[in-house]
Amino acid sequence: MDTVLKMLALIISGWFFSVFGHENHYFYPPEVPEHQAKSFLHKRHVNINASPNPAYCIYERYENWCKSHILYCQGQLEHTREQKCATLAPCAPGQHCHLANPCPDRFSLACVDIDECASNPCQNGGTCHNGNNLYTCTCLPGWTGHDCEIDIDECASSPCMYGNDCIEDRINSYVCVCSERYEGVHCERDCRPGPADIMFLLDTSLSQNEVMNRSIEYMTRFVKQIPIGPNDFQVALVSYAFKPELVFNFTAHQSNTSVLDALSLIKSERGPTTTSDALSFVAQEILKPENGARLLPNISHYAVIVTNGLSTDRNQAIQTAQFLKATDSRFKILAVGVGDDIGHEELIQLPTYPFYTFAPDNDDLLMAMLKDAADYGCTDCNSSSVTDVVILFDTSKTTSPLTGNSIHSLKAVDKLLDSFDVTNTDIRAAMMTYGNGSQIKFDFHQRSIHDTKAKIYTASIEDEKGNTSLALSSVQDKLFFGVSTGSRFAARKIVYLFSNGKWSMTEISEIRQEILKLHDAGISVNIMIPVRSLNAEMDNILANASNIAFDPFRVYLIEDNASSVSFALKAAVRDTKYVECPPDIFKAKQ
Template identity: 30%
Template structure:
């Protein structure tokens, strides 16, 4: 009924309007409540138990299956249909953080390790094969996840997980016949297995006897603890209810109770035994009492007098109140003669052994503290409070275990924390809202960057626009520098965006040199000074240096950054950028950025300043890189060898070392591009193939714009082993001695519109650096590695680092209040 009627209604239309965030959370909450009602489970039962027992998927998974099914229909549509063409275009051009339905569907494919949807568009799959592949992937993902989540709930440790299979009801919820009694046992055994079962006698007491206390397993006697546990042992031994619930001659409960749902409830369940320690078994129930084997049987009692003296609590409660003389202070009544017969009736006496009064409730074990027996202590079943002689449930919330204002819910032998939106984790220990952070921006306004000041202002403004500004979130300071640093404003000067943006407009360039160390010193001072607004250890700290890497004091810079205690991020801005100095200052290739990679840097910031277990940011490592080598005959062999050594080989080394999920392909060109090798990550094979290349002796010039056009149209396609989900790069290695720079620049702009980045490597003694910089989308896309007086390929580590990046939820600050 649920799958036929309820699920279709709940998920109607959600394959088109995909629910996320709080809407999805609320939908899942209502769905889980419904399943618990159907299974007769308490609302506090751990969620994974619901899916484990019912064999159903979470509502999120059901929605994902509908989305994947819809996409399968689109992929199989006619190639000229508007749906198919829209899917192709959206998957090709939309960025990963867009709001496109097809990108959301692409994220779902990534979640379940399915093929890239664009490749499925081009390689049509039959309906049956697509359904089988997606269903299998979704089922495997959620089977693993549900089993992992079960491990975190102590109340579910007795549920056998080996029988869990999506679409298959757990054996605990099956009946072997249509007999009503057999069906009525299903909720009972589910509750026992999930630690939520309450004895019928206790239900009756809680409801002022408006509930029938009769045992639902046999329908013959009141379900007290002694009845329940002795019944379990009897059924385990004899596998029948033939004598009803009379506990006479059942035998005493053994040290370990093995409860088989097959013998216990009469259902045909195999391999689902629950192995429960007797003390843990009692923790399923709300009250227990000490019970003798059968001290009411005269013959058995006479053979076990000592045992009955110590364990016949029912007899003590009946006869001790009848004593003519109550026991005095420091003593307690006990059965000195526990066995009844006509010759000598049951007798009571007084003792200093207080354990003889059975003071420990709910299955607790009593032991005397000293030889005089005048004091005792109770060893309680886990979950009960020793200070009340195990009479009450221990309040697990008394120690305030939930951090960060989380609300604690006290349950038997456990607690749960209801965290606010900002925090996650068992005890709300994971802060998933980025920040707080203090960021000091340093802007180079010297002569070499006088014309690029506005780019630096725009970069900072983008940060300010995206971040929540305030004393509890992000604080911003700005320093400008040329020969000397100038503090535009400190961390605590402005607490709203409008004031910061207005102050940024005051920045202007100056005709002076570039001394970087004094500016860095001032930034560190601000970062570590509470009088200048720093929140010290209560916030993250970053320095962001926007400049071209062409300091007048490079040696001093190198010395200073080795002692800096504040992380420094460098952003390459200028007519030409020296990446090696940027890398020296930051110390990490991932901390070197550019205006064209603003989102990469912004999302990396967010990921670094939230808890590592939060899932608001996703790391992407897939990248395809095409090396495009100019082999015109106008260059000398020595210069071609330099480009091969310092360009091709050094780039392959850097990429393979940085990211194992990058595939590299290579083309050479003069008039037409020729493929050297298709996409691969085999380093040795790539280098061996690359160094077989020589100059094209018949061509003294190269058609670079045509080569770029060819690569942009087909170089990354699947038939060359390209991956549609991968970030795409073309790295141009050429002397740059071109006449048609405008045509080349236009092709690079077109490639950018198709999400293909073009970078260039300058190597050799005959190169034209100005041409390379002119055609690139950003001057920072040119990497200067070699000339007649210089050889340093470290800058290519920066290029390699761009192959992996984070994306974070656009509403991360809204959801994580």
């Protein structure tokens, strides 16, 4: 037994020498216990079906296992990847090394671009775009900066005009707080009326001697309601009778008090009314810088004729006005009818537009001018046709226009209704006939125009004598403020009283008192006198009508010819369409 063991030891030692030793080098393996020596061959062949071990991915002897478990080894090679990439395959900036084949017998190296967007660097909803060693961010509106980290100040560019305040309301938006009367998203519309240059053309001829105070009162009321100054409204005055004269220019009086003092010094003259020369004179003077005229795009220019429309040179005056309207749009002509007798036919043809003819007993001219002088698109002043009109028709034998006029007066009512254009406007019409009593032919409720006109022609003489003052009172009670008549509380209210004007002195006093009451209640009364032809009675008839009217401007003589009817009715319906402005139009908005 001992002999066998010795031989076995010699064999093993010889094997180790042959394997590990050569020349003068000797290898002496350590001694191992017998049970370990017996299991040596088994230990060399590791069971690679056992649980994964990171070492399997490093040593070549486990190559086959690694090939079968590449995904596992890809996750175990971080250290190996870093070491091999650093020495064998350095990559450019912005790239990293990738082991395409992670098994140790042949590591396959590649440089791969780094995804800089992987860390989500773009803030506030920005979109990231990966590049070569960089990234860029596309920001949502309202944000800027490399990473969309900066909230843009939308007010930094001062988007609000005329010095108005800007407030950054929220992300990517702002609000302009408009002061004074500026309007619009950027306060771009200056809605404070003006600036404007207004040249009054005052008729001071002999025919206006008795009414000069009324003309001055009208201009005074007008001036009191506008701001006077170099940056607001400027007022000049031309007087005319036989020849025109510049009384004061635009810069002579730069305050309301100064203008009012100058107006109070005006006197009437003797002589004819040569309106044509006066219009030509104004056309020359209204735009002269030496008269203080401001020739700027934002400055409006107006010539306001204050006259009775009874010019000595009527035809020439109308031709001159038409020529100026056609050839010079730099200023507008407006007219106010002041006088004991009013020539509506002339007044309606002098202004730039027929609806630029105004009564002196209201502020319609001022309101129209304020709207015109504000920037286009401003909404402080608004045009309106919300009007309730009553046709009050006398059917008594004594004072009815049917007496001696046959059908002419009813045709005038028919054409008046056409002038209202109730189908296309917000004007509503009603009709009441009266003698001793009254009868509503139709109220304010809408109906077909055919039915309405049919009712007009049912009017006929009913009573021997009429009571006009009682009828006027009935209009207020039964129509304007009646129950279920279709009247509107906020509508402008106008009465068109058709009569032949042959009232007695007692009636005249009573009728005037009733008309004054209606005026105080906000109801205007127009006196409509249809006549077949002018005759000797006409002066008395017009005098009667002027005596009952609140103002002579509201007396309309309607002759039985197409031209007279057209001009009279065109003038009579003018104040059914008007402009409304707030009372604080020149004050700052809150």
